[in-house]
Every structure is written in structure tokens, then in C-alpha cells.
Amino acid sequence: MMSPGDVQVVVLMGGLGTRLKDITKECPKSLVDVCGRPFFDHQLELLTAWGFRKFVFLIGYRADMIEEHYGDGSTYGITINYSYDGEKLLGTGGAVRRAMDLLEDDFLLMYGDSFMDIDYAETLYRYERGKAEGAKALMTVLRNANRFDKSNVVMDGDRIALYDKHNPTQEMDHIDYGVCMYEKQLFESYAEDEAFDIAEIQHELSVKGQMVAQKVTKRFYEIGSPGSLAEFSEYVRKRFDESHPAVFVDRDGVINEIVWNDDIEQLDSPMKVSQLKLLPDVAEAIKTIKEKGYYVFVVTNQPGAAKGKTDLKTLYDINTHMIDLLEDQGAEIDDLFMCPHYPREFPQTKEKFLIKKCGCRKPEPGLIYRAMRKYNIDLSESYMIGDSCSDVLAGAAVGLSTVFIGEVKCDLCKRLGDISADYIARDLKEAAEIISPAE
Numbered sequence: 536m537m538s539p540g541d542v543q544v545v546v547l548m549g550g551l552g553t554r555l556k557d558i559t560k561e562c563p564k565s566l567v568d569v570c571g572r573p574f575f576d577h578q579l580e581l582l583t584a585w586g587f588r589k590f591v592f593l594i595g596y597r598a599d600m601i602e603e604h605y606g607d608g609s610t611y612g613i614t615i616n617y618s619y620d621g622e623k624l625l626g627t628g629g630a631v632r633r634a635m636d637l638l639e640d641d642f643l644l645m646y647g648d649s650f651m652d653i654d655y656a657e658t659l660y661r662y663e664r665g666k667a668e669g670a671k672a673l674m675t676v677l678r679n680a681n682r683f684d685k686s687n688v689v690m691d692g693d694r695i696a697l698y699d700k701h702n703p704t705q706e707m708d709h710i711d712y713g714v715c716m717y718e719k720q721l722f723e724s725y726a727e728d729e730a731f732d733i734a735e736i737q738h739e740l741s742v743k744g745q746m747v748a749q750k751v752t753k754r755f756y757e758i759g760s761p762g763s764l765a766e767f768s769e770y771v772r773k774r775f776d777e778s779h780p781a782v783f784v785d786r787d788g789v790i791n792e793i794v795w796n797d798d799i800e801q802l803d804s805p806m807k808v809s810q811l812k813l814l815p816d817v818a819e820a821i822k823t824i825k826e827k828g829y830y831v832f833v834v835t836n837q838p839g840a841a842k843g844k845t846d847l848k849t850l851y852d853i854n855t856h857m858i859d860l861l862e863d864q865g866a867e868i869d870d871l872f873m874c875p876h877y878p879r880e881f882p883q884t885k886e887k888f889l890i891k892k893c894g895c896r897k898p899e900p901g902l903i904y905r906a907m908r909k910y911n912i913d914l915s916e917s918y919m920i921g922d923s924c925s926d927v928l929a930g931a932a933v934g935l936s937t938v939f940i941g942e943v944k945c946d947l948c949k950r951l952g953d954i955s956a957d958y959i960a961r962d963l964k965e966a967a968e969i970i971s972p973a974e
């Protein structure tokens with residue numbers, strides 16, 4: 536398995552930022568001040584938290600300022616190499632081609648003026664899996680319906696069936712999100728000083744069926760215009776400067792139904808996208824919690840792939856589908872944290888990298904810690920809601936108030952030992968009514 540520490544991140548930073556006028560007269564877009572820090576520092580922090588360490592910055596306009604600020608990367612615990620745009624404007628593709636000598640065989644490419652908070656472990660997994668099936672690139676896409684800009688992508692299962700930013704069609708319902716992965720050799724057929732847009736490569740790959748998709752569920756932010764810069768600044772202030780209480784919600788049995796599994800003849804988590812059914816009133820309950828001022832984070836153990844009952848791709852797909860279904864009903868999840876691990880191997884286990892004694896499988900509180908690293912959470916006012924004792928234990932381990940969903944039976948009381956849930960509720964709707972912000 537590719538891990539972030541091994542994967543090179545290439546960042547397009549050469550743009551002129553003409554729509555920002557006065558702000559970028561003195562400074563390149565990536566360094567525009569957002570809440571007291573240069574814009575790209577916010578994105579870099581996300582990337583280093585995922586474990587990325589190797590960067591190539593493609594710089595042009597005010598390259599000197601970018602190099603002076605980031606240097607060799609050592610103050611960020613990373614290494615940075617620089618590739619310089621020449622006199623001639625080369626476009627995104629030309630800028631990557633120009634950096635050829637610095638590039639590794641596979642790399643992740645993104646823009647230096649966008650904030651993209653996605654599951655990068657999923658990106659690497661899907662890319663590697665796609666390559667094994669003949670793909671040469673990965674594109675992240677967002678279900679769009681012309682929300683942000685014109686939709687430009689048609690999906691076909693895990694593949695991009697068509698990407699065309701110049702000729703939108705009726706069938707297009709997704710938009711390219713801005714994070715991609717490529718094989719370096721895709722750029723080798725272009726001449727060194729040829730100007731071209733990466734969209735050309737993307738279009739061609741989509742037509743050939745050689746680009747896999749990662750469907751992401753959180754909107755991106757960019758700072759291309761004064762309006763979008765103000766919007767992102769407000770987002771950063773709320774997310775990183777202010778602390779907010781959070782409600783951590785278990786998934787199976789709380790948000791969606793557990794289903795009968797014929798193979799093991801007992802109730803189990805959904806192992807296929809088609810098995811995912813939301814429980815009644817869940818979207819309303821999430822809306823209620825959000826209206827009370829809480830973040831809603833889903834924290835879920837999903838050992839199904841580690842046990843060989845399904846694969847990790849399907850587990851990701853199920854989560855994405857759940858988020859889509861909730862969104863259709865106007866309920867937005869702030870983030871989702873999944874533990875796909877299991878401590879021991881089964882005879883039918885295929886994805887053996889999922890076998891480990893981790894710190895994220897509840898009752899361990901690792902998923903909650905992961906959320907704490909990403910958001911400014913007021914733990915003393917936060918809750919954990921779940922239908923098993925491991926949920927209650929994980930919440931109690933970090934001092935959350937706990938709400939148990941269901942009936943507490945005696946065997947459960949024994950397993951919990953000294954720890955008991957603070958509240959008991961029938962379902963998420965009742966739990967949503969129990970939780971309340973401090974006066």
C-alpha cells in the first residue's frame with residue numbers, strides 16, 4: 536500500500552491571481568493572508584497531518600517570496616523542491632512537464648490556492664487499486680448539480696466516463712474537485728516548452744476509461760476572488776480560532792439499519808452500498824443537533840474488509856452513499872472517521888494491510904483524537920452517541936458525555952464495568968433532544 540510519506544505532492548503555485556487585484560499586487564496567491572497565516576499554510580497543515588512529506592512547488596509569479604517563506608521545508612518537517620515557470624506561460628500541463636526531472640513515477644497534484652479537506656488515504660488507495668486495473672490517473676469529484684461552477688464530469692461506477700470542461704452536457708452532474716493523481720509518463724509525450732492545460736490529458740483519459748474517481752463529499756474553498764477569500768477566512772476563523780462542542784455519532788444501528796448477513800447468519804453492518812438504509816428521523820435528528828451549535832462527526836468501526844466480507848473500496852462507497860442520502864434530506868455531516876482495521880486475520884482476508892492492532896478501533900478513542908487534531912473542539916461540552924458498549928467506552932475515555940442508544944441489558948452492564956452511559960435514548964432523535972449546550 537502506498538502511504539502518504541512515500542507519495543510526492545506537486546502544487547501549482549504559479550498563477551497570477553489577477554482577480555484578487557490589489558491583494559496579489561505584492562504577493563502570490565498562495566501567500567495571501569488568511570487569519571494571520573499565509574493561505575497555503577492551512578492546506579499544508581492538513582497534508583502534513585495525513586503524513587505527506589515530499590513536495591514540489593511549481594512557482595512563477597513572485598517565486599522569490601514563496602521560496603523565502605517555505606525554504607527547503609524543514610521548518611514544516613517536509614522537503615520541498617522548486618520548479619520555476621519560464622518567461623512563456625505554459626499552462627498547468629506545461630508547468631508540470633517543465634518539472635519532469637523532479638517528478639517521481641506517480642504523484643499527487645493540487646492547486647496552491649484551494650483548501651481541500653478530503654480523505655487522502657482513500658485517494659492513495661483508490662489510485663493504487665485503479666492502476667492495478669489499468670488506470671493511469673485519479674480525479675477527485677464532487678456531486679455538484681451546478682452548485683459551485685458548471686458540472687463537467689460524467690461518472691460510471693468507479694471511473695470517470697467523461698470529463699470535459701469546455702463542452703458541458705446534460706448528463707454531467709459532478710465537478711472536478713482539484714486533487715488528482717497521475718503517472719508521470721502521461722506528461723512525457725509533450726515537448727518541454729509546450730503550453731497546454733491538464734484538462735487535455737484528463738479529457739483523453741476519461742474517454743479511454745483510464746481515470747478512476749474518488750467521490751468526495753465536502754466542498755472545497757478557493758481564494759480566487761475577493762468574495763471567495765472572505766468566505767474562506769470566515770470558515771478558518773470558525774474552524775480553527777473558535778472552539779465548538781461536537782457530537783460524535785456511531786454509524787451502524789444509530790444512523791443506518793443493521794442488516795441480516797446470510798454468510799454469518801446474524802445481524803451485521805451493511806457490506807454493499809445497496810444494503811445501506813437510513814433509520815427513520817435520522818436526518819431530522821442531525822439537523823436538530825447542528826441547530827444547537829454542535830459539529831456532527833461520524834465515528835465508525837468497519838472491520839468488514841479486514842475480515843474479508845467486503846473490500847475497503849466498498850466501505851468507502853457506503854460512507855459516501857450515506858452522506859449523500861443525508862444531504863438529500865438537508866442534513867450535513869461535518870466529518871467522518873472510520874477505523875477499517877481488525878486485530879487478527881481471517882482465512883478470507885484479502886486486504887491484509889487492514890490487519891493491525893490500531894489505536895482507532897473503538898473502544899480505543901483514536902478516531903476522536905483524529906477529529907481533535909483537525910478541529911478546535913470543546914470536549915467538555917461534547918457527546919458520544921452509540922448503540923454498543925465500545926461507543927460508550929470510547930467517549931468516556933476522553934471525558935465526553937455519553938448517550939447509549941437502545942436497551943441496556945445485563946451482559947452489557949458487565950462489560951462496561953464501572954463505566955455507565957450518562958443517558959439512554961431510544962434512537963438518535965431522542966438523543967438529539969437530550970443533548971444540550973451549556974447555558
Ligand SMILES: [Mg+2]
Nearest residue numbers: 785787788922
Ligand atoms: Mg453501532
